[in-house]
Amino acid sequence: MAVTNGVVRATQLALRSTTSAPVVRAVGSRRDSPAIPTASSSSRRAARLQATPPSTRCSPAIPSQLKNERSRRLTSSNSTGTASYSTSAPSPDNKFVYNVAASYIAKGRAYDPSTHTFQFNPYNRVQPPKGGRGKASRPESGQDAFFVSRLGSHTGEVAVGVADGVGGWMDSGVDPADFSHAFCDYMAAAATAAAATMGGTGKPLTARQLMQKGYEAVCHDPAIKAGGSTAVVGLLTANGTLEVANLGDSGFIVLRLNGVHASSEPQTHAFNTPYQLSVVPPSMLLRAAAFGGAQLMDQPRDAEVTRHRLRHGDVLIFASDGLWDNLFNQDVLRIVSRTMTKVGAWESTDRGVQVVPDLRPYTGLAETNATEERAASNRPLKPDTTLQSTLATQIVAAAKAASVNRRLDGPFAKEVKKYYPHEIWHGGKEDDICVVVVLVSEEEAPTKTKL
Secondary structure: OOOOOOOOOHHHHHHHOOOOOOOOOOOOOOOOOOOOOOOOOOOOEOOOOOOOOOOOOOOOOOOHHHOOOOOOOOOOOOOOOOEEOOOOOOOOOOOEEEEEEEEEEOOOOOOOOOOOEEEOOOOOOOOOOOOOOOHHHOOOOOOEEEEEEEEOOEEEEEEEEEEEEOHHHHHHOOOHHHHHHHHHHHHHHHHHOHHHHOOOOOOOOOHHHHHHHHHHHHHOOOOOOOEEEEEEEEEEOOOOEEEEEEEOOOEEEEEOOOOEEEEOOOEEEEOOEEOOEEEOOHHHHHHHHHHOOOOOOOOHHHOEEEEEEOOOOOEEEEEOHHHHOOOOHHHHHHHHHHHHHHHOOEEEEOOEEEEOOOOHHHHOOOOOOHHHHHHHHOOOOOOOOOHHHHHHHHHHHHHHHHHOOOOOOOHHHHHHHHHOOOOOOOOOOOOOEEEEEEEEEEOOOOOOEEO
16 A cells, blocks of 8 residues: 555645645555545445544543453454445344355555455354464464354354455554554454453343444554554355444445355545544644644444345355456456356256255365365365365455556556546556355255255
8 A cells, every 4th residue: 555656645635725834644545546536426425534632542441351452363454424225134044154254465566365264164263362463473464364263152153254454654654553452362262252341231242243343442542643444344144144343445245146146335525535444643633623623533433334145156246446446347257157056056947046955065165084085075166275265265366466567457446537637647556456256055054045
């Protein structure tokens, strides 16, 4: 998320035009972008700039049980938000299994699918590391971060999330990765401890509450002096329900039987200025109060919440804007459909696309014991890969290639041309890329799932 050559931040220009006093801009508010004026997009939701009292840099108190839980996770690390719901209720008789993998690459680094991949195992015990987590232990995802965790003590229920550190904070000498990675650490810890943190009330943890818990923990972490991040958080239950809280321009998509079943819309204050959770130092708040200007300090309550009923064979993708700025939803669908059909998980028939009844030969690492010898020999994937990891790496590889392609215009280039036709921007947008893929499998699924 480094600044493009010749960039002039529109927020600075706008503030300078309104006052002769020293300027305090909306720190961390913008993605790194070309010299393009700030304007609202009709295809994206605009919202207010929220001024925050100088007395606080964040939000409310942190639960005591989370203060020392930052590193308890399985992996390192888009007015009030709205909520929408699916009309069909989940069946209590079905149990769903979520097969999760992630892939990632930092901007400017060469992508290696064999090393830039994470396979989630819900049966791994979460152990607090000794001495905490340093930068060297982070995945090579740059300012992007992710987490995958069990939801409470239920190994069949999963929490996932992607956070994208806002690159504008680099202008203030702040590493945006510190915020995003710590944020994901805390959310993973809160998800794992979900049963305890709900106080035995019997009320399930929500995606927005999980985002709130992670944000509060970051706000009270003395090691995080400043920073900001977008976030998309998903909770997947054993009865096949997905709840997503999305704040900013990270996002998710649900693919079903060769079609886009659901997707998120980015939340932006203006072009290339996403909603974001922030930690703002008191000194900056005081300067803003004295000289004018507003900080972008959105809250988890501003996240859009949606709920979805899942089906056997669905593919869920959570990702940072490094994916969505370079590939259209239909591009992602083509990659997934090609792979699912090639390995035989989806079947094209004269009755439409169908899902094979048993996805286990595709979703687990190849077995070596005698009882699974036949299944392993027929397995259409390499022994050290799964279908979900193959999907993740292929999507990241395609997004990476598109980001450095100067001839084929991607979503970001088309947005620039739509609102600023006189600006010259061709090809993709180089950025950190982080993708989490969830392949949904239903136990005792029907013989065929039909479109």
